[in-house]
Amino acid sequence: MFLAVRFSPAGWLNGLLLGLTCSTALPAFADTDPNLLTRNTLTGDWGGLRHQMDQSGIKFTGDYSGETAYNADGGLHRSTRYSQNIKLGVQFDLSKLYGLDNAGKVQLTINDRRGNSASEDLVGNRLPIQENYGGLYTRLTELSYERTLFTPALNVKLGYMAMGNDLGGLDSGILCNFMNAGFCGHPLNMSGGSGWTNYPNAHLGVRVKYDLSSSWQLRVAAFNVDPESNGNSSRAWHLGPKHTTGTVVPIELVYKHAGALPGEYKVGYYYDSSNVDRIGSDKEVSGRGGHYLLIDQAVWSSQSSEGRSLHAFGQYSSASEAASPFSKWYGTGVVLYKPFEGRPRDTVALGYGRAVPNPRSREMQQNAALANGTMSPNLDSAEQLIELGYGYQATPWLTLRPNVQYIIEPGAFSGQDIDNALVLGLQVKAVL
Template identity: 75%
Template sequence: MSSSPRYLPVALLGACLLPSFAFADSTLTGDWGGLRSQMDADGIRFTGDYSGESVYNTHGGLKRSARYSQNLKLGVRFDLDKLLQADNAGVVQLTINDRRGNDGSGDLVGNRLPLQENYGGLYTRLTELSYERTLFTPDLDVKLGYMAMGNDLGGLDSGILCNFMNAGFCGHPLNMSGGSGWTNYPNARLGVRVKYSFDPAWQLRVAAFAVDPESNGNSSRAWNITPKHKTGTVVPVELVYKKLDGLPGEYKVGWYYDSSDAKRIGSNEEVAGRGGHYVLLDQAVWQASDLKGQTLHVFGQAAAASSAASPFSKWYSTGVVLKQPFASRPNDTLALGFGRAVPNPRSREVQEQNALANGEDFPNLGNAERLIELSYGYQATPWLTLRPDVQYIMEPGAFSGADIDNALVVGLQVKAAL
């Protein structure tokens, strides 16, 4: 069967509806009577993902109660090599995202590190419209268009950190987006990303993206690709090493600079430019001799942002993830992590000065918010993952300057491939 425009309306309908008749092994919505696999062979691939995250604060924080948030992502990938029957014609990616729900951190705990990684930007939006192909040599890959820079930079490619539900782990060090024009999914901007592979183990990634703060979290800008008010350009540079022999590993060293002007914290003066740097690692340190899939991974993150203009100056995390914790559960995971988020001392000084000016006492707070998280990923079906989760938040008011008791939060994450 040759490719044809008649596929598009039929496939869009299939992507949005959840048929009850039969489910394929890998997706909830199945193969659409064979249409989905035929379209994929012809160069049109539809994808969809749902995540729902429920949290309940059992102790400390602001109050005992529960909150739920969800994320729905629908995408279509056009393989132009197949569709145009041409060599190296490239790939076009279109992605739409919708988020709904309530904020567990803001409503229940009062902390900075979001308990639910899928909370924020509660509206339907365009999250990617990009074109990608190799250029001059197979080792040079170029991608340009409207996209989140965090899709390709700033996080671990292995995805190991999304065995957790807290946004402090799953995704990217939060001080990147908290103190510069860096954008993580689902916030997207116009930009270009280049990857050059020196060999299978080493790769250099460089990008440039428009900085448009007025569009962040703005539902009226949900479908606008061009910036509303461009303040500058953010340029990240990242060196990647992947250990391919023996126990696998991934290591990243990155630096970024945002040319936008920003107010110096605690002053009316402006700072010309903001930047930061980071180190990320994921290394398998043990593998069972009699069970190939049972491996223990150690991960780590360290990131620092501009001390003049970023309210979130440093982030550190480390932890372990055990894959296949039981012989009978080959796709399950057990994860334990610790994170430490350091507020900018300038922000603390401003909070203290404001309290004293109003005749109020300023609480004796620790110098960082800390997080311990334990989760178990249960692969219920090939397309459904259930993740019971426990988070303990220490010094929840470290960023707000409030005296809040440590909080113990239990939760459940549900992920489904549509």
């Protein structure tokens, strides 16, 4: 039924987004609880209506993220850039609504993005300094149906959705203790070298999860590949593809273990059946693939302070060198939860990442420079990233994350000689 759906939003939709957003500035009118500092959401319980609707099977969600970045040294220019994302969603629990067993859930999500890019305007690097930048318009991000099928171990979701919601990232959320998109989300060379798309780009697809045991899970999906719809505001409300080039199929094996030192491990492979141009050649590549490994492992847990622990994470991803300008990604780091006794929900995060350009792309840049009678700059073999941030949980619904990013060899992908950049940032997240 999803193939036949086409959205043509009018002014009422933008008005709804504006109204819900502006209502956050007047929380006292949205909740009878006067204590803004202790409730879980900014807009509260709406005088009890929100809780009543949730109990009936209609759950409203929303969040805001704002990311400000100042280039203090190096890069292209000294200045500041700001970007933001507002996400509004509603989930319909059909079992509660209609009194049926295992009727499933319908999820509707809308995103609105605005702002400017520190990477494009100030630094000139490949890995986005602000993870919420890109696709600056209002769009439908998800319209999906999900339910268990035949057995509680089998869960199926189909419809219009982003691939990264269920595959390619760590379920623990440890990577989004960082502001740079090189960490937060899935490794970016997946989208650079296949039809795998970055959130909030969504496509028609189906996702299957099967619990092999209490610790092991298999995930398989198939998504339509439609490059002309990615970042295209005219396609913001069109569920059907404009120009299908193929299908991308990811397969992921997940292992999770509990205990004093819990951990999460993912190994995945993906294949895109699309025919694309081979880098440095007039021939085409028939199909592109890649693989990845993701790890989140607790390495220390305090015996005297509950909730205080140190987690280490690792990322490795390799994409097809025939057609991907971004062939490999390596990432590693640590996150300390509850760094101080009086701050149980604060975090300290330190990460290092290395993004490797495709040697074919580098060779093309060097040949182009020689053809123009200029010398190609002597660049390192990769763009590197170091980020240090502190997550301050100001209230249950508000997180402030000041951070420092150091970008090494910002021009590695563009072939430009750009000085290393020091970027000061602030990420603000609010649960609406």
